[in-house]
Ligand SMILES: CC(C)(O)[C@@H](O)C(=O)O
């Protein structure tokens with residue numbers, strides 16, 4: 053039977069000092085011996101996805117106390133990609149993931165916590181905490197802050213439309229949209245607290261924790277403002293104590309993160325991701341998390357799943373549905389249920405709340421025949437449509453659920469949007485170790501595309517070229533030296549992709565980069581090109597006017613330049629100073645340079661190269 057880790061600080065005469073301090077922090081004499089549960093809360097007023105989490109930490113802690121644990125809450129940082137976007141702030145976004153993972157490890161190990169509950173939400177927080185959970189491998193439950201409601205606006209001409217953050221970004225550069233309409237869009241794009249309303253990175257990751265089995269059903273889709281989230285937080289608090297007791301009291305290792313997040317579970321999560329057209333960032337984060345779990349799960353494994361799983365849902369930016377619509381259609385268990393019936397899931401998995409996939413879906417899949425009354429009630433949680441930055445500020449209900457598997461928000465395998473999955477890995481001389489495209493967001497007419505390269509060596513230059521109308525129909529914009537090392541920090545290219553869209557080029561151009569994209573990016577946007585330019589990848593050798601050919605169904609990307617010419621260019625580049633951007637004036641802090649010194653490439657999840665630690 054494993055001893056409570058916290059015994060190190062709660063038992064024995066020599067730990068009188070540690071106990072004295074724990075007492076000073078509110079632990080009662082009779083509580084010593086109960087499991088200490090670290091409550092990693094990512095509350096911050098900077099980020100709408102996290103601004104409502106302060107009371108959530110208290111609710112979770114109270115539930116833990118009631119269930120017989122000792123909650124110890126602490127905070128992590130959280131970067132808002134949407135606010136950091138389009139300027140030097142974005143360099144900090146991806147490195148913040150590893151900082152969060154480390155800070156959770158520091159707090160848990162320094163204080164000998166027995167178990168962990170992760171209150172996450174936005175882009176890097178869920179993956180950072182997931183990395184920590186798999187690194188620490190102590191009983192862990194994830195519970196996120198929930199999605200934002202979709203925006204609704206009435207434009208000057210009376211048109212009523214749904215919208216989100218990306219509309220505010222792209223419409224701002226659309227010369228056909230009036231200042232009055234821009235003001236209306238800005239005012240209404242993000243009406244409530246929560247993670248931005250589409251299938252963007254935050255929501256994608258929070259849905260994936262459900263599929264991996266580390267969070268409760270509904271975690272990824274119950275709206276941040278809805279009263280139904282209170283029960284989710286309370287249940288998460290009870291569950292973490294229950295699994296801690298099973299592990300330390302009954303020697304049950306099946307509740308540990310590495311027992312739950314197995315390769316089979318990662319493949320299921322990837323199948324979900326491909327079916328729902330999740331953010332391309334999920335690939336980076338799953339690769340990073342798999343390495344923490346010491347799992348054999350790489351780009352080839354992702355490629356294999358993407359070749360067999362179809363696209364079952366198209367949520368913004370891939371279509372006109374939002375997270376609130378995914379929820380009404382039965383949430384993540386409904387997508388998993390469709391995949392299960394299609395024979396596309398591994399069945400040898402379990403979760404923090406169910407011992408088998410069959411039990412999990414039987415209870416929670418509203419389309420599966422016998423969902424519990426609790427599940428049916430949960431999926432009725434609807435948007436309040438009132439501006440609010442508070443958790444639990446509304447309790448609207450949908451009158452009916454969307455169970456239309458032919459034309460609704462979530463389709464069956466038989467009625468898939470496309471047999472081609474929502475995400476694909478492409479290989480070729482331009483990306484020998486692979487690159488990523490979100491097929492769900494690409495118009496089918498340009499799944500094969502070929503055009504002349506227009507090369508820029510920074511996101512800023514790309515934005516400038518698009519706004520100065522130097523990019524024309526048919527071009528392939530190449531943005532390089534924006535990888536994990538080269539940026540550093542692998543910026544998201546939401547501004548270039550949104551500006552292409554805003555300038556009417558969304559379906560007319562391709563964009564290839566060694567950087568990455570926001571979950572809000574759509575169009576023929578190909579990222580994570582590996583090896584990156586700063587590591588000597590072929591992307592460093594592209595010249596203006598070279599032809600780049602993209603073939604999504606064939607999973608190929610090629611720079612159509614003879615090998616001898618590329619060799620010649622490589623020799624010249626290496627003789628001329630190596631793999632560095634030309635004329636780029638970028639302030640890079642020491643903290644970021646430290647990240648860059650250790651960063652691996654995107655096909656390895658951009659994690660630190662731990663082989664260098666000796
Ligand atoms: C700001 C966004 C839309 O959240 C973006 O950061 C993403 O990656 O999805």
Ligand SMILES: [Mg+2]
Nearest residue numbers: 133175253570
């Ligand atoms: Mg992001």
